[in-house]
Amino acid sequence: MRLGLDEHITGRTLSDVEVHHPRAIRRHLLGAGDFTGRLAGRKVVATQRRGKYLWLELSEDIALLAHLGMSGQLLIQPSAAPDEQHLRVRFRFADDGPELRFVDQRTFGGFLVDDLVTIEGAALPSAVAHIARDPMDPRFDARATVAALRRKRTELKRALLDQTLVSGIGNIYADEALWRARLHWSRPTETLSAAKAAEVLTAATDVMREALGQGGTSFDALYVNVNGQSGYFDRSLAVYGQEGLPCRRCGTAIRREPFMNRSSYFCPRCQRRART
């Protein structure tokens, strides 16, 4: 998504912004007038991502931070294209070229305008300042992350999902990474060797890189879609959503267990629960 946006809007200057539904800017506490006023006339300097967070870096050190929720889509559309049924925010540009539209049926997603702050050499919206670098970040420190993970004294999967430790790993990517590293989701982090902790982080990075690669193939030139990774979900998952199906490595039926109001999928033979 970030790459798609980058191609279409970096270097362009925002003109007027229309908020069609107040929920889409509910995290911008000063309201629609302030939101649109702060964006008008700002140039898009860069598109940025950290973990699951996406933002536009704008002139004068502010950021437009996007939360896409479960169903949010960002579309690049010619201004003449009819409005989508669930259009929530329209961003027009001074060049009168294609506009950016936020379409969200369930309205869980939205935006806020935030100040950029500098944290460890990176310019971040202040709302994202506590989020750790993700493994794709060129300055991601794998050795420090391994050490921090082993100090956590929690279940391994909880640590992988902790966005202040390492960002970008969600429930699906965590299950896939644990299967690749042959580790049970409940493994106490303090019992992991540094080599094994590094292995599961590397596996998570590989899963993310493969998903990003496949998401890229479904980009339409004028269509940036949060669900661009669906091809990956269909074909590449070894354990997530595979309950009862044979493990690709050993043939044992994949099992599902409840985990933090969601599920953990794993192979009971390849990923043994640690003895207590």
Ligand SMILES: [Zn+2]
């Ligand atoms: Zn197995």
